[in-house]
Amino acid sequence: MSQFDQIIDRVLAHEGGYVNDPRDPGGETQWGISKRSYPQLNIRALTRADAVEIYRRDFWQRVRGDELHKAFAFQALDAAVNHGIGNAVRWLQRAAGVADDGIIGPRTLAAVAQADPADLVLLFNAERLEFYAKLGTFDAFGRGWTRRVAGNLRYAAKDN
Template sequence: MELTFEQAFDRLIGHEGKFTDDKNDRGNWTTGIIGKGILKGTKYGISAMTYPDFDIKNLTLDQAKEIYKRDWWDKLNADNLDPAIVFQVWDFAINAGMGTAKRKLQKSVGMAEDGIIGPLTIKAIQKADLNDVLMKFNAERLKHYTSLSTWPRYGKGWTLRVAQQLNYGAMDN
């Protein structure tokens, strides 16, 4: 199955849609530090920490879509990744940061974790068994989440998100 940006965006918005301004979530603060800066929140997964100058509360779905295409999909080199992997990595990048997602993908295929999804990483992905990559990547994702101090507060939601990713991985493979 070919996964297009449009399909990936529709999936993403399924769990990144509403506005939140949880004061305990560092992503909702313009500085990325709880209690410092302005509590602007997150909407459609677009956070004040990443986009401190945006009017998050009034962000439109079309604006979010443009941002996700330009700043996330294209910068991930998504069109060059296997359709079964691309949504996995893109979703994790949005949730945990681009660098983290790229490094965990590289680790999943035995590459140096430099955060660059270039020709060497793409070749390693293409040579690897797709199911192994999906399983290893999601294992790395869970290990990352459980290492965070915010695991007790947000862990259940993250775990459910990974469970959905495993379902998508099976569908896209």
């Protein structure tokens, strides 16, 4: 079983099923896949299996999850899903102490490989929490977001 297959259920548990909350800038979503990002999809009819393949292709591969330490790979995937690839990559780069250009290249991968995975997880999630706190929708969704990060820190302790 691949690393992705071992952790995707965590992301799906965070994202849940069908949601169309008018307060959520993501709009209509199913399994965390949004109509805004995938306008061609019938979101209500999106299957779990289809969502998993979207996450594998459009998120896991773009954060180069197979090349990340297992204690950190889930963190990168979950943030990419929740905040977008660019934000997740820049936070990863800041946590690893390299220029945050939004591109995972050889320098970023080398820095990540040299970093202590536990330190990387902590620094990355600090970036994530600061981002959440700046959002105008924090009052509506902040409690759930901070619980998500708390759960992710618990996963990191198990994954290390």
